[in-house]
Amino acid sequence: xxxxxxxxxxxxxxxxxxxxxxxxxxxxxxxxxxxxxxxxxxxxxxxxxxxxxxxxxxxxxxxxxxxxxxxxxxxxxxxxxxxxxxxxxxxxxxxxxxxxxxxxxxxxxxxxxxxxxxxxxxxxxxxxxxxxxxxxxxxxxxxxxxxxxxxxxxxxxxxxxxxxxxxxxxxxxxxxxxxxxxxxxxxxxxxxxxxxxxxxxxxxxxxxxxxxxxxxxxxxxxxxxxxxxxxxxxxxxxxxxxxxxxxxxxxxxxxxxxxxxxxxxxxxxxxxxxxxxxxxxxxxxxxxxxxxxxxxxxxxxxxxxxxxxxxxxxxxxxxxxxxxxxxxxxxxx
Amino acid sequence: xxxxxxxxxxxxxxxxxxxxxxxxxxxxxxxxxxxxxxxxxxxxxxxxxxxxxxxxxxxxxxxxxxxxxxxxxxxxxxxxxxxxxxxxxxxxxxxxxxxxxxxxxxxxxxxxxxxxxxxxxxxxxxxxxxxxxxxxxxxxxxxxxxxxxxxxxxxxxxxxxxxxxxxxxxxxxxxxxxxxxxxxxxxxxxxxxxxxxxxxxxxxxxxxxxxxxxxxxxxxxxxxxxxxxxxxxxxxxxxxxxxxxxxxxxxxxxxxxxxxxxxxxxxxxxxxxxxxxxxxxxxxxxxxxxxxxxxxxxxxxxxxxxxxxxxxxxxxxxxxxxxxxxxxxxxxxxxxxxxxxxxxxxxxxxxxxxxxxxxxxxxxxxxxxxxxxxxxxxxxxxxxxxxxxxxxxxxxxxxxxxxxxxxxxxxxxxxxxxxxxxxxxxxxxxxxxxxxxxxxxxxxxxxxxxxxxxxxxxxxxxxxxxxxxxxxxxxxxxxxxxxxxxxxxxxxxxxxxxxxxxxxxxxxxxxxxxxxxxxxxxxxxxxxxxxxxxxxxxxxxxxxxxxxxxxxxxxxxxxxxxxx
Numbered sequence: 001x002x003x004x005x006x007x008x009x010x011x012x013x014x015x016x017x018x019x020x021x022x023x024x025x026x027x028x029x030x031x032x033x034x035x036x037x038x039x040x041x042x043x044x045x046x047x048x049x050x051x052x053x054x055x056x057x058x059x060x061x062x063x064x065x066x067x068x069x070x071x072x073x074x075x076x077x078x079x080x081x082x083x084x085x086x087x088x089x090x091x092x093x094x095x096x097x098x099x100x101x102x103x104x105x106x107x108x109x110x111x112x113x114x115x116x117x118x119x120x121x122x123x124x125x126x127x128x129x130x131x132x133x134x135x136x137x138x139x140x141x142x143x144x145x146x147x148x149x150x151x152x153x154x155x156x157x158x159x160x161x162x163x164x165x166x167x168x169x170x171x172x173x174x175x176x177x178x179x180x181x182x183x184x185x186x187x188x189x190x191x192x193x194x195x196x197x198x199x200x201x202x203x204x205x206x207x208x209x210x211x212x213x214x215x216x217x218x219x220x221x222x223x224x225x226x227x228x229x230x231x232x233x234x235x236x237x238x239x240x241x242x243x244x245x246x247x248x249x250x251x252x253x254x255x256x257x258x259x260x261x262x263x264x265x266x267x268x269x270x271x272x273x274x275x276x277x278x279x280x281x282x283x284x285x286x287x288x289x290x291x292x293x294x295x296x297x298x299x300x301x302x303x304x305x306x307x308x309x310x311x312x313x314x315x316x317x318x319x320x321x322x323x324x325x326x327x328x329x330x331x332x333x
Numbered sequence: 334x335x336x337x338x339x340x341x342x343x344x345x346x347x348x349x350x351x352x353x354x355x356x357x358x359x360x361x362x363x364x365x366x367x368x369x370x371x372x373x374x375x376x377x378x379x380x381x382x383x384x385x386x387x388x389x390x391x392x393x394x395x396x397x398x399x400x401x402x403x404x405x406x407x408x409x410x411x412x413x414x415x416x417x418x419x420x421x422x423x424x425x426x427x428x429x430x431x432x433x434x435x436x437x438x439x440x441x442x443x444x445x446x447x448x449x450x451x452x453x454x455x456x457x458x459x460x461x462x463x464x465x466x467x468x469x470x471x472x473x474x475x476x477x478x479x480x481x482x483x484x485x486x487x488x489x490x491x492x493x494x495x496x497x498x499x500x501x502x503x504x505x506x507x508x509x510x511x512x513x514x515x516x517x518x519x520x521x522x523x524x525x526x527x528x529x530x531x532x533x534x535x536x537x538x539x540x541x542x543x544x545x546x547x548x549x550x551x552x553x554x555x556x557x558x559x560x561x562x563x564x565x566x567x568x569x570x571x572x573x574x575x576x577x578x579x580x581x582x583x584x585x586x587x588x589x590x591x592x593x594x595x596x597x598x599x600x601x602x603x604x605x606x607x608x609x610x611x612x613x614x615x616x617x618x619x620x621x622x623x624x625x626x627x628x629x630x631x632x633x634x635x636x637x638x639x640x641x642x643x644x645x646x647x648x649x650x651x652x653x654x655x656x657x658x659x660x661x662x663x664x665x666x667x668x669x670x671x672x673x674x675x676x677x678x679x680x681x682x683x684x685x686x687x688x689x690x691x692x693x694x695x696x697x698x699x700x701x702x703x704x705x706x707x708x709x710x711x712x713x714x715x716x717x718x719x720x721x722x723x724x725x726x727x728x729x730x731x732x733x734x735x736x737x738x739x740x741x742x743x744x745x746x747x748x749x750x751x752x753x754x755x756x757x758x759x760x761x762x763x764x765x766x767x768x769x770x771x772x773x774x775x776x777x778x779x780x781x782x783x784x785x786x787x788x789x790x791x792x793x794x795x796x797x798x799x800x801x802x803x804x805x806x807x808x809x810x811x812x813x814x815x816x817x818x819x820x821x822x823x824x825x826x827x828x829x830x831x832x833x834x835x836x837x838x839x840x841x842x843x844x845x846x847x848x849x850x851x852x853x854x855x856x857x858x859x860x861x862x863x864x865x866x867x868x869x870x871x872x873x874x875x876x877x878x879x880x881x882x883x884x885x886x887x888x889x890x891x892x893x894x895x896x897x
Contacts, residue, residue: 025841031856032681032853032854032856032857033857035682052841052842053682053842054841055682055853056837057856059583059584059586060583060837060838062583062586063586063588063741063838064744066586067588067744067745068744068748070745070748070750071748071749071750071755071758073748073758073759073841084586087586089586090586131668132473160580160584162580162584162585163583163584164584195487196569196570197570199565199579199580199584202856202858205858206858210471210473210860211473211478211667213472225857225858226858229665229858229859230664230665231665232668324585328406332572333571333572
């Protein structure tokens, strides 16, 4: 009996207040510190808009969006891996929308049916622990090909493409640039040197930063942030060209407050937003910005296009299932 | 219930029919309430996710199962899961039994400290455990870097070690409850008959704690088999079924294939349910109306040996959070060891507010959890209703469900407009229920272990004197049981402060809890800030334990321990 009373009381006590008119819920996979900064600026520009933001990693957020499909709780998806947003289970929850000022974003970074657009992105990069290299008497690798050298055996960690988007872009970019046969042959040689395939895109960089391994294949911003934290690592963008991924924004079809959601999406392509992105992101698709000094210090060139491998995003998304299946068959233990 | 008790119950039935009719009513009503709650907050979510395992592209069917079982990788992972879990479960139960024995049956000094230290893995977020092990035993860990060892923790042995440490406190809680009560007369007669201590242990102590050992083996095994946190961080390329669920669900959004493995993981609960009758039927109650509580005799040699063992275990359990705490207080472990408080300036979303959310959630979980788990245990162990069988199975089922699977089940079940309880979605109330049922099995087994030690002759006496079940509970059972229940409450509180994997799918921007802040910080690379945040969570848990202790002490209950 007690428990029943208890439950009724709890339910009554804890039910949340219904959403106000200009209140939206945004799901994002931007890292927590980036998202907090962007949101602060958005609130300054739209003081009357209440934005509730939930931040989860790409995989966790994807699982949640799919699970919530019967009754979606969010109005906007913001900064979410493009190769995941095109999963049919997620794509069918979206509604086409062309934000005001979308023309600032070049066509190749937008879905043909306008269901999503990407203003930012990230690219593959190695985190190399200089202290460990020195201890082991190794030279700094500069390319994927360097990593085939047997002297790196057991000192390389990579993300598992089956559970990490970063891992997937690394594998798919190698396959795209070398072609299927040569690409898989290359990955097989690389596999002999890889100590672990870690189930997250940022952990290989953390492992290298902590000095557990000499080289962690990861992505650009993770490397830059860990350098700023003070870890004795440097960032290497592979000489063959870095695979890259877009971070997409989209309107959710079931939103109860579409006007407000659209206002928010409009904001994500404004000059203010673009300037803020530039502070945190090495890839900003709106042209014309300058890269901050700290990125250059970490080793990025002013024009990121010079280190990027020109990715076929459409093919990367379409081939995902097959590539992961083949990869698991070959390399997953 | 033993055969004797059943006959006694039948005898009682004949004696006072009117009282029993109402007793029967209360028993049925309580059973029904417990069953109803389990139906809503356990069966429904689990069913929702398991239905997904039948979802195939060609419509509902067993296609996912046949596909999974045809994959040789699945069988490799199954073997990995079984071997690593069997090993860590055996180690955890063996080590915890000796530890609990030392605390309950010998004069080891500093018992309160020894009790709290081995609970550490329970009241720190799981990140601390994995991070601590890496900082100590990793390739660049303290042993290798500063002491010149050449250890490589990644792989099978690392996971076995991590899971042993992680499940030790659960085994300890159950075994400690089992060893807490004993009848001195049995030991006296054994001694008088000339039995040596070793023989007494084998023929008296071990059989008397059989149910506790079985419960501890089941709990530790299930925890190891369903945990993916340790395996992901420390396993390296050593994968298990739980990490495969993570791969499928989080990595690829394939709920159906994840759910198939979820179904496989339910096996331990089913096996233990099948074995339970055999084990319970041989278990006799320790506390009967004629019992004389066992007092520990002086034996310096025994105390010396057991003290050495206990302190060695304590050092291991202190070292892990200790090194994480140290890392949180230096500029950049292990490169710059200058003292710094910079990791304690929490610049994460909502700052320290989630900490207070968590305290509130944890207190509510403790209150609700203790009530639900105790009533379930009484309903199953003391009442005989048609619902007892199904309830006893459902009560232990949660330990076979990975948190991630249960959390997703909650989303599928409660975020459905057709569900009348849909309004609970997005509230802290639902998170509280999730915590209660996620941790139900362990709490239920602790309470049951204690209940089984109390002879039904107490109930009979009370019934003969005209006391109904309710009166018997408050006048007889509760006074004997309440120290254990306090422990169960503390257990729920600790779990609700730190568990993450289940709740990650239920948090909203307004209902952020502390463990999620730790994850946010770790995700964005602020590992030491995450460690610092974990230290604050641990500090709060310890502070709460001390406050409850103080309240008890002021209330006059000086000899009661929070953790038995």
